[in-house]
Amino acid sequence: MDGERDTSGDGPTFEDLGLRPELLAALGALGYEEPTPIQAEAIPPLVGGRDLLGQAATGTGKTAAFALPVLQHLTAHRRDRPPAALVLVPTRELAVQVSEALHRYGKDLGARVLPVYGGAPIVRQLRSLEHGVDVVVATPGRALDLLNRGSLQLGEVATVVLDEADEMLDMGFAEDLEAILDETPEQRQTVLFSATMPRRLDSLARRHLSDPVRITIAREKAAAGEAPRVRQTAYVVPRAAKPAALGRILDIEAPTAAIVFCRTREEVDSLTETLNGRGYRAEALHGGMSQEQRDRVMGRLRGGTADLLVATDVAARGLDIDQLTHVVNYDVPSAPESYVHRIGRVGRAGREGVAITLAEPREHRMLKTIERVAGSPISVQTVPTVADLRARQLDLTRGALRESLLSDDLDRFRVVVETLADEFDLMEVALAAVKLAHEAGGAADDDEEIPQVGFRPDSGKAPRAGSGRDAGGKPRRSAGGPAARLFVGLGREAGIRPGDLVGAITGETGLTGRDIGAIEIHQRFALVEVPEPAANEVIGALKATMIKGRKATVRRDKA
Template identity: 75%
Template sequence: MTVEASEDTASFADLTLRPELLNALSALGYEEPTPIQCEAIPPLLEGRDLLGQAATGTGKTAAFALPVLQGIPPRDGDGDPVALVLVPTRELAVQVSEAFHRYGRDLGARTLPIYGGAPIGRQLQALKRGVDVVIATPGRALDHIARGTLRLGGVRTVVLDEADEMLDMGFADDIEEILQATPEDRQTVLFSATVPPRINGIARRHLSDPVRIEIRREPAEPGTAPLVRQSAYVVARAYKPAALGRLLDVEAPTAALVFCRTREEVDQLTETLNGRGYRAEALHGGMSQEQRDRVMTRLRNGTADLLVATDVAARGLDVEQLTHVVNYNVPSAPESYVHRIGRVGRAGREGVALTLAEPREHRMLKAIERATGQRISVEKMPTVADLHARRLELTRAALEETLLQDDLETYRVVIESLTDEFELMDVALAAVKLTHESGGGSLDEEEIPEPAQRPVQDKRARREPGGGQKWRDFAPSRGMVRLFLGLGRNAGVRPQDLVGAITGESRLSGRDIGAIEISDRFSLVEVPENAAEDVIHALRRTTIKGRKPTIRRERHTPRR
């Protein structure tokens, strides 16, 4: 069953929910169910298994929470959970648990989030007292199962929320082990923003005759702007920090989330942004849970307006004031792009998604467009003149707001004394200038050049010696060393893949890389000797064609 968003939605009363749930929804201001709720709740109330594909922000938490709460039996005292919800991150566990609590408050439903990075003692006590619904990250769920403190023999419903994210984070084996600990006749519900083959595999193994639902975002009306404006800017790597600052100045977001690939990049970019006068906070997996909680508190209370994060750290975040998402690099997979931009444009709020693409990443934008069916507008970087015009626009808006709202009588004496000596227009111009300059200035007042577009060349053509011999039979060029990578043509590796991986993860440029040879099962690449260890270290932290390569200095002794 594939369902597109529609305005012809039923009321919550039409979904035959318990009065306690209807009262809670009314008190929360929910007027009508979203499309995913309309389509998912009836079969779930009937006990059917379900595979739902729906983007973040479509209301899928209520789509599975309300049927689960509907089926909670009345009971007193101790009790093992009747429902288990698995989620990828601690942040999402807390959000889902809060949603269950809000919806089920009149039922007295007992919900408990369990996750790593929090004291296990409180979780043990709550489980001992008895709970109805457990919302857990897979790792901590297995810890409790092993301890015998999370008993799943009475579970009637298991929900896998953000299933594709859990697989991407390496929880596939954990999920299989957890499902084996639940009754075979349970109801299984799987929600995912994307449905790659691995998700279909889980569905085939663990779902029985499931209802399949796909909720597509409602297309914008002709002539109207989409809910999330998606733009990309092609920028040379050396100018990316300046380009990010320029875009932030022009866009003036209320709060923005900037995605980076690595922890090191997050820390470095956060330091750069703070040095430029922004209020930026870092968020990545190398931080303790206490540090991450403090960062999120500062973002939500407005003492920080930029969050620089890795994908793993930012999964499951829902920050109401977030207006912009920035991809500091083009995501390596369309699914990552979908999850990233899903942080904005939620619950009817408009949002902006910006992507900084290096020239070699331009083709990756096209792949994302094909996979998502959404256009990413490639635009020119705003010029210094654009920046100045935007600042004047913001100054005018600030003055207009002051004129409409503030009590200005206190300052009348200043104006009257100045107009005895100067023209009123000149006084106003001076005031505007002071207001404008008080907003501060950016450090990137130079134009950001457009990058030169040059094709990636296969360097074997000019380096390979004649006579049928491979260039690996000869010593590397002076000052160069040869690296062995355990991936070749059989893995779909091409010269541009290797060049892109090396330049993307190390300080080398394409011009620094020497000859490349790709065989069926391995590849050889020449790099400067003084950069070899950096390249090896960098490539061991990344993937090429979705696989982590074996990489080392070549051991082959060339023939003379």
């Protein structure tokens, strides 16, 4: 949850939003300081039971905006089997993300949260539903599959949330959404969030929302000329490897002074401890500290007895540190304007600064949005290897020795060299001296190879029927590479439409609508193009799921 704001302002706190004590305790334990704009506007009417239609981009804090009210209405340590709330999302990655958030916030309530998506064993999901759950977070295809099996019972659902609804429509889930909503009680609370509001989405909202509160959170534009002279780099890092990756990157960069921005107080404290354990002089700065504590921290940074400041946005508001050379985003900022403000702290007065962002594989789209708003490219790189680190450390040793040779008075050490030269080759003496200087320079003993990963494909829009062929009718090369054509043994006779195939493939695999090529629907079968490297994964996934409630034969097309 990003978007911390200056605590000295008049903005509401989480206590002001009418949340129950268990949720306030969970938010406090997680270190969240203030609600973001979407949370401040959406939570009170949702807690009051109103339907809501919200237009807000990914990363504005909307997950908590609907998750906290859902948990607010939940009976603590509920024992009923059918779910009390249903959250529908377009992708399995988002299903996992939302489920984790609900679990963190609802821990003290004993909330039972089940993510339901393709690509995971359905038997495990069936068993969890049998034992009982409170909130189901599902992709539409798998939710409809479980409904058709009779395993997902929606008769007691009090709240339905459609998150990133425009994406679900673009992926061909319109009919699935209608079918799922028809299975829920008429007297329910319905919440719809979307980054855009196309006409067909507005039509769906009019059918299924009752007198909704309408909220629009626009991204504020960064001030002209605010982007400074900064070298901007992003490293793709799995979340579990972030602490090690940050230490490795800082070892390579060797900043004079740096600010590392984190989302929460808890993350600030944990990361500060980790960095100090690695040998850095790191200081924490967040809203849970008194003004006197903050002043002492800033004094140590400006006095040179600390070289890293690990901080939340709230605590770092208005800081101006002359010797600052690096800004690090430990997480991709949720709002592009936050990114621009952060990197504006370096590269001032004609100096060049460095901005580093640690991005998880699923955060490609957020990074692209930041790049567009900031108006400057962000170079994406892989985390330095152990070999890269050792080469950099040798460079630093070489630089230190060269500086000593040029500026220091070395005569008092001549007798040592001359004495050793009588017994050893002069090159060996020099090598031993360099080794001692290298080790004395604090070269990190780091032998851990950090996983090298890349971004997952962007969430894209599903192609319209026939869009996978050019004017000449030739099959396109899917996603810029060779395509495989697959035979699916269901067609018009079974009510199959292009959107059904797109939805089934994107819901059950890591592909997006943008990756899928030409689709042909015939009377009793369909043909669909997918990237060749993913063909076997798609075949296996479609064989294991149901399309429009039916199993299908799936294989490579023999034509």
